[in-house]
Amino acid sequence: MTKAAVIGLGTMGPGICATLARAGLTVAAFDLSAEQCARAPAMVDMATQVLEKLGVNLVPGGSVGIVESLDRAVAGADLVIENVPEKLELKREIFTAICRVAGDGAILASDTSGIPITDIQAGMANPGRIVGMHWSNPPHIIPMIEVIAGRETKPDTVDWMKAFARRIGHLPVVIRKDVPGFVENRVLYSVMRECVDLVERGVIDAQDLDTCVSWGIGYKLAVVGPMSLLDMAGLDIYNAVGSYLNRELCDRADVAPYVTERVAAGRLGMKTGGGIYDYTPEGIAALRDERARKLVAVRRILQE
Numbered sequence: 076m077t078k079a080a081v082i083g084l085g086t087m088g089p090g091i092c093a094t095l096a097r098a099g100l101t102v103a104a105f106d107l108s109a110e111q112c113a114r115a116p117a118m119v120d121m122a123t124q125v126l127e128k129l130g131v132n133l134v135p136g137g138s139v140g141i142v143e144s145l146d147r148a149v150a151g152a153d154l155v156i157e158n159v160p161e162k163l164e165l166k167r168e169i170f171t172a173i174c175r176v177a178g179d180g181a182i183l184a185s186d187t188s189g190i191p192i193t194d195i196q197a198g199m200a201n202p203g204r205i206v207g208m209h210w211s212n213p214p215h216i217i218p219m220i221e222v223i224a225g226r227e228t229k230p231d232t233v234d235w236m237k238a239f240a241r242r243i244g245h246l247p248v249v250i251r252k253d254v255p256g257f258v259e260n261r262v263l264y265s266v267m268r269e270c271v272d273l274v275e276r277g278v279i280d281a282q283d284l285d286t287c288v289s290w291g292i293g294y295k296l297a298v299v300g301p302m303s304l305l306d307m308a309g310l311d312i313y314n315a316v317g318s319y320l321n322r323e324l325c326d327r328a329d330v331a332p333y334v335t336e337r338v339a340a341g342r343l344g345m346k347t348g349g350g351i352y353d354y355t356p357e358g359i360a361a362l363r364d365e366r367a368r369k370l371v372a373v374r375r376i377l378q379e
């Protein structure tokens with residue numbers, strides 16, 4: 076397999092392109108926005124530099140080209156990765172367009188954060204080749220990729236995706252049931268819901284919460300996974316603490332005003348210069364560099 080198509084060049088697309096090219100693939104990328112297409116080459120270069128620092132397997136000959144249409148990107152591709160916004164109807168529109176152009180043998184993947192693959196593939200041509208390929212941000216640094224089969228996904232497609240993830244130097248995890256949010260985001264969003272609730276209720280301020288979690292459970296979980304941590308702490312401890320604490324945890328089914336109010340005000344975070352914290356363009360560049368450097372250093376240790 077040599078050609079991949081990446082549809083969508085926002086937060087995730089450029090890092091995915093760089094990772095594929097690093098593995099020797101010819102990548103054709105497309106985004107509806109001319110502005111995103113214009114900024115993409117610099118973002119791909121930044122990710123490529125990080126991959127060089129990581130020393131991730133280099134297969135010579137890879138490249139990334141930005142093309143002028145989805146059809147041009149998808150034509151002749153062995154793998155297509157959809158990376159458009161998290162809206163089911165939009166993703167279905169994109170997959171319908173992809174299926175019109177893609178070869179019968181092409182694998183069609185969605186980087187959806189948690190929309191069931193079954194819902195994306197329903198009614199599509201040759202749905203057995205459609206699979207979830209959920210990367211984590213930043214995609215060129217975080218190696219774990221969730222592989223999710225929808226109801227109609229062929230087992231061969233899952234096997235292919237597992238092997239492909241390894242081929243590009245990543246770590247595939249097969250999610251056995253096509254549940255909303257899969258696994259990573261169900262865990263992440265339960266943590267995020269509790270964190271937002273604690274800050275919103277004034278139990279702790281945002282900066283101290285980040286310190287508490289990053290240097291506490293975040294640091295520990297990077298080395299000791301949750302199931303192993305239960306054995307390390309003792310299931311009796313979990314049993315005792317959970318017996319009174321579980322009923323106290325945030326269980327809201329909606330999104331906290333702490334978030335919805337900021338979204339309504341256009342304060343989306345780094346992408347708008349401010350969200351929970353405020354940022355300057357220089358500060359964002361410095362943060363991105365520092366975070367990439369630290370993530371690379373931690374990944375090197377964790378891979379020992």
Ligand SMILES: NC(=O)C1=CN([C@@H]2O[C@H](COP(=O)(O)OP(=O)(O)OC[C@H]3O[C@@H](n4cnc5c(N)ncnc54)[C@H](O)[C@@H]3O)[C@@H](O)[C@H]2O)C=CC1
Nearest residue numbers: 083084085086087106107108111158159160161187188212
């Ligand atoms: N941001 C994150 O941390 C992660 C996001 N994801 C998922 O990946 C997908 C993409 O997420 P982001 O990159 O963050 O979104 P984004 O909003 O940053 O980028 C989406 C890109 O898609 C483009 N686009 C919109 N409609 C299009 C169309 N019809 N044809 C071609 N391009 C189109 C937009 O111009 C934009 O550049 C979403 O499903 C998201 O849930 C997955 C893992 C992590």
Ligand SMILES: Cc1ncc(C(=O)O)c(C(=O)O)c1O
Nearest residue numbers: 187188189210211212259260
């Ligand atoms: C806030 C948030 N939401 C979704 C994702 C994802 O994995 O889809 C991430 C991420 O870190 O990748 C995220 O931070």
